[in-house]
Amino acid sequence: MSKTILQRNANLSRPTKSAGAKAQRVKVQRRRLVALGMDEATVAAMDSSTVRSLLKYPKKVTASLKG
Numbered sequence: 749m750s751k752t753i754l755q756r757n758a759n760l761s762r763p764t765k766s767a768g769a770k771a772q773r774v775k776v777q778r779r780r781l782v783a784l785g786m787d788e789a790t791v792a793a794m795d796s797s798t799v800r801s802l803l804k805y806p807k808k809v810t811a812s813l814k815g
Contacts, residue, residue, distance in 0.1 A: 774796045774799065777796075777799050777800060777803055778791050778792070778794075778799055780803060780806075781799060781802060781803065781809070784806055784809050784810055784813070785809075785810060785813045786809065786813065
């Protein structure tokens with residue numbers, strides 16, 4: 749009996765990311781932006797890619813809010 753490619757190579761059968769886990773990550777990221785000082789309504793209006801791009805440089809976010 750021969751093995752399939754998925755049985756030979758475990759790296760090809762990784763679990764997929766779930767929608768619930770993604771929603772939880774986005775929720776945590778939005779909370780982090782609010783904790784940095786951004787307005788909650790502004791953060792709620794942003795899409796997830798904008799939230800992630802702002803969190804890459806948190807010092808720039810806090811500096812832009814001060815000045």
